[in-house]
Amino acid sequence: MKQLTLSAPAKVNLFLRVLGRRPDGYHDLATLMQPLDLADTLTARLGSPGLSLTCDRSELAGPDNLVLAAARAYYAALGREPAASFELTKRIPVAAGLGGGSSDAAAALMALNALHDGALEPRRMVELAAGLGADVPFFLAGCTAWCTGIGERVEPWPDFPLLDMVLVNPRFALSTAHVYQQFDFYWTNPHQPIRIKRPSRNATSLAQLLVNDLEKVSLEEHPTLGQIKQTLRKTGARGCLMSGSGPTVFGVFADAAQAEQAARNLRAQGRWWVRSCRGVRA
Numbered sequence: 001m002k003q004l005t006l007s008a009p010a011k012v013n014l015f016l017r018v019l020g021r022r023p024d025g026y027h028d029l030a031t032l033m034q035p036l037d038l039a040d041t042l043t044a045r046l047g048s049p050g051l052s053l054t055c056d057r058s059e060l061a062g063p064d065n066l067v068l069a070a071a072r073a074y075y076a077a078l079g080r081e082p083a084a085s086f087e088l089t090k091r092i093p094v095a096a097g098l099g100g101g102s103s104d105a106a107a108a109l110m111a112l113n114a115l116h117d118g119a120l121e122p123r124r125m126v127e128l129a130a131g132l133g134a135d136v137p138f139f140l141a142g143c144t145a146w147c148t149g150i151g152e153r154v155e156p157w158p159d160f161p162l163l164d165m166v167l168v169n170p171r172f173a174l175s176t177a178h179v180y181q182q183f184d185f186y187w188t189n190p191h192q193p194i195r196i197k198r199p200s201r202n203a204t205s206l207a208q209l210l211v212n213d214l215e216k217v218s219l220e221e222h223p224t225l226g227q228i229k230q231t232l233r234k235t236g237a238r239g240c241l242m243s244g245s246g247p248t249v250f251g252v253f254a255d256a257a258q259a260e261q262a263a264r265n266l267r268a269q270g271r272w273w274v275r276s277c278r279g280v281r282a
């Protein structure tokens, strides 16, 4: 039986500016995303007709799972009856601003295309990805990337420095749609640049990049996120920011040892989900 196992990495948004609202309610963005060494694992197997999914988080194993949505889209584009099964192990917190579902969807597309000997061209894969969600094309790139449009126009930035970070999730979920609905341009700084220059590898200079226009929405509704930012700073973070639509907050540290030490200290408080991690390129 043909099968393939892929890692589906989480992401953080190191920079996210909302530039405008489109008539369909989506928002134009300028965002820099970096994939992380925190990842789900997806195994795809070609087999009997139909599609099926098992997941260690059984509540996620339904037909709405983005892995199955991706597989349906893939076989429709291929013009063949679907015949695949998937096994998904979740490590990325759900509805956390870390892009877990989008990454799983991209992994499903890539696994199926590899198992079908690259039947779909890269450009078709990007179109399919964009149809599944604004963040999905980014995960096809496999490295840090500058993303515009609604997030689907991806310019890889493979030599961007990889950051040592601590992720802190307050153990509640936030809906991306809700955060965008609550967003108001009143909260943004129009003088803030919408393009970034290449920073030096120094953690302090990297931390100076950090901007997220969606952060105020969530900080206002959830004061815990402000407490998490304060606590991260006290443990030595050079800068910290909410990722995407939240609620996960990340701190940037000088090196992996400092990130691990800070993660141990924060975990000992027993309040939040905490993980030290590093940016990756495939």
Ligand SMILES: C[C@](O)(CO)[C@H](O)COP(=O)(O)OP(=O)(O)OC[C@H]1O[C@@H](n2ccc(N)nc2=O)[C@H](O)[C@@H]1O
Binding pocket: 013, 016, 025, 026, 027, 028, 029, 031, 097, 099, 102, 132, 133, 134, 135, 136, 149, 150, 151, 176, 177, 180, 181, 244, 245
């Ligand atoms: C917050 C981010 O993760 C930052 O990278 C993304 O912008 C969200 O990407 P995503 O979860 O893949 O987004 P989708 O699944 O396409 O859309 C979820 C919801 O977010 C809102 N949405 C998303 C992307 C965007 N550029 N503008 C939006 O307004 C829309 O209301 C949409 O109904």
Ligand SMILES: Nc1ncnc2c1ncn2[C@@H]1O[C@H](COP(=O)(O)OP(=O)(O)OP(=O)(O)O)[C@@H](O)[C@H]1O
Binding pocket: 060, 064, 065, 066, 067, 093, 094, 095, 096, 097, 098, 099, 100, 101, 102, 104, 105, 135, 174, 176, 244, 245, 246
């Ligand atoms: N494979 C999947 N993993 C996680 N959630 C999924 C998956 N497929 C569908 N979902 C649904 O998608 C919703 C959003 O989950 P996800 O973890 O992708 O959010 P997120 O990290 O905030 O995404 P983003 O940062 O792209 O906005 C969940 O509430 C869940 O019901």
